[in-house]
Every structure is written in structure tokens, then in C-alpha cells.
Amino acid sequence: MTNKEGGILYLIPVSIDQNSKESVLLEKHQKIVKDLDYFVVENAKTARFYLSALKLHKPIHQLNFEVLDKSTNEEEIKNFLIPLIKGFNVGLLSESGCPAVADPGAKMVALAHQNNIKVIPMTGPSSILLALMASGLNGQQFKFHGYLPSDKEERIKKIISIENESKKNNETEIFIETPYRNQHVFNDLIENLKEQTKLCIGLDITSQNELILTKNIGDWKKEITRDLKNKPCVFLLQS
């Protein structure tokens, strides 16, 4: 199916829970995805795994997959726009959750706008947004910091500066960490934040084991043995 006005770039969320093949799309969006021939994906293997569960109209080997990850350069991404310019619709998928938020897909969306290509985002799970909703912390003003520094000294400095920022701007501060480093971050938070600062931890969001808890640091100190290791986690704080 081509479109004389140019193709549409659809932003297609995938499951956050990597073990789940369950669709996270609304029915009307599933119908659109089933008709697509062109995909740009962060990881070809997980994208095929996810799409195969949607029962696409064509066998998966007849579809076109391009990989857009951290190492993809701008010239390559420009080539991914060619089907759109020719009038074909393209689906952009991230490795987890919503594309173009905290992943390299945003570069393709930016180029689409520069080429007057229509962009339509589909509703889907974002661990950042779900954690914010369920935290009970300020949702009127908030800031997402991405990853904290990996060096312990730098990380502690950043944690203290984030706590001050929250107080000064009356906002919720949100950040993530690679799962194997969560326990270190948790310990640094407990040891360095003020007793009254509220900390929310969102673990394994959307999975069977999901757990989203908000306590002040004084209360978290009673749970210092809580195991966060290797579990996907979103951290939120408000002081």
C-alpha cells in the first residue's frame, strides 16, 4: 500500500516485560501494524519475536527490517526514510516500551520531521510514565534524567544535586539504571538522601512481579535488604 502524500512513520510500542509476547497495542493500532511491510527496529530478534505474535498479513521473512541502534549513523538513518518518501508506511520499534523515549529512535523521528513526513505515535507502556502515575509523587512537574553516572563518587554527587533540585523546583526527579547496578544505586540513595525525602521504586513494571512502592528514606532504611538486583527498575524521588 503506497500513499501519494508520502508514507506515515508509526511509532509502535512493544512490551516492557521481555518475557511476554502479549500485545500491548490497542486493537485499532494492531490493525495498522499488520499491514506494514517496512520496519525500523532497535533489535531485529526481539522485534520479530514481538511482531510474530500479532499474526501479520505476510510471513515475517517477506517484511523489510532495518536496525537502528546506538551505532547507526545519520547517513544510514536517511536511507531508512526512502520507503516513506516513496509512499510506504514504516513502523519504528524500540527494544522495550515506547520508541524514541530513552532510545536511539528519536534520531529517525527528527529526520522524518525535516522531510515533512507525518509521524503518528501509538499508545503503549512506558515504565517511566507508569512509575510516575503509581508513585503518588508530583506529576505536575517532573524531570527524567536518564542514567546516573556509573562512578560511585560522581553518582553520589548527582544524587545529592537531584535531591536539591527537587526541593528547589518542587518537582519529581526520575532516573533509571542498568539492572545489575540497581543494588548499588539503592544503597547510595538510602545512605545519602535526607530521612524525609520520598523515594519510589518501580520494579519489573507490567510483569507479574511488578512492585511499585513509595516510602520516605527513614522507612526504606528498615528494608535495606530488599533485593533489586537484575530487576528492571525506575527510581523516583521528591524532597
Next chain:
Amino acid sequence: MTNKEGGILYLIPVSIDQNSKESVLLEKHQKIVKDLDYFVVENAKTARFYLSALKLHKPIHQLNFEVLDKSTNEEEIKNFLIPLIKGFNVGLLSESGCPAVADPGAKMVALAHQNNIKVIPMTGPSSILLALMASGLNGQQFKFHGYLPSDKEERIKKIISIENESKKNNETEIFIETPYRNQHVFNDLIENLKEQTKLCIGLDITSQNELILTKNIGDWKKEITRDLKNKPCVFLLQS
């Protein structure tokens, strides 16, 4: 249905498009909502309109609705927790989009955590997140400011300070405005931001008329007559 371990507070997204009765919930979440007897809602009329389309298991007049809006005080909200403490599940609905983000529902979620009540957020549309995805701007770091000041002079000061913040922190700045004031905000942005600053405008998100465009200010100046008046809009900028 009661639960000996205490009820669960479900955060139930609703349509952003106020004219649409279409469900924005995944099938598995619709099933949960159909079984609920207790709801806490920002606006009873729109919540009933939305829920009636889900074909609930009971007539809508047999369900319990409490209103939680800007004027609801903490003592009243504590009363809304009683069914949860007794073991009944409760659904929290905002007027539009995801509850507890940029609306008063967060107060109830905070009290739920203080009372060790389990909170489960459901996936749904957030105009903030959808606009960010589709903007092509930085999704690795971003900040949501809520509403800008209504006074023109204050607003312009804020716009300039936000632009500097974006440059300094390499982050996307996101804000919203009441629809009748959009045109003024748009004009202030065009007149006061630097030519190279990128501005994304997300109009009527999720509706038939959705339009999400990112251009630099130099290019927006050629579209100064664009009509944003009375259309729900999210603004995003990156300098």
C-alpha cells in the same frame, strides 16, 4: 469481590479525545475494570460516559463514585481509601489521559502508599509522552513544567529561562497551556526563542485531527498564522 490482603488501587487511563467513547485500555485491563464497584474520579459525568462504553457487569447506578478534584481535601481523600482497607478494589480515573500525572489524583496514590495499599497503573494514552515520542527531540533527558505563567511578561521570562535550561542540560522542555491561551503562547514562543531552537507542537493528540510537527523557530515564523486556538496542545522545545 473482596480481598483479604486489602484492595488494589487501579489507575485507569481514559481517552484524551473528549469526544471519543472508544476504550483506550488493553483487553486484560478492560476485564479488571468491568468487575470494579468503586471508582474515584476527577469528573463524574465524563467518567460515567467513558465507563458506560465498557459494558460493565453492573448497571452504572449501582456503582460507587467519589469525586476527587482540585477542591477535595486530604480528610475526604482518606475516606476514599475505606473500601480499599476493607478489601475492595478501587479504580482511579482522571478527566483525560493517565491519572495522577498533571491532575489531583496523585494525592490519593500518595495516601494509598502510606496505608500499604497496592497500586497498579494501567497502560494508556498520555499526551505528554505521545508528544515526546513523536517530537524527535531528546527523549533521554526531559522535563515537564506543567502550565506556563498566565501573565505575559512572566511567561516570556519563563520561556527564555526554559530555553537556556534546555541548552545547559541538553534536555527537552515540555509544557502545556489551557486551549484558549495557546495562540498567545505560540506567538510568544516564535517572537522570543532563538532561530535555531526546535519547537514541537502536538495538537489534538489521539484524535482524527492529530498533528505533531517539529520545526526550528526560523521555519515556524513562516507559519505564524497557524491556528492553535481552542485545540488541546503540548509544546516541546530543545535548544
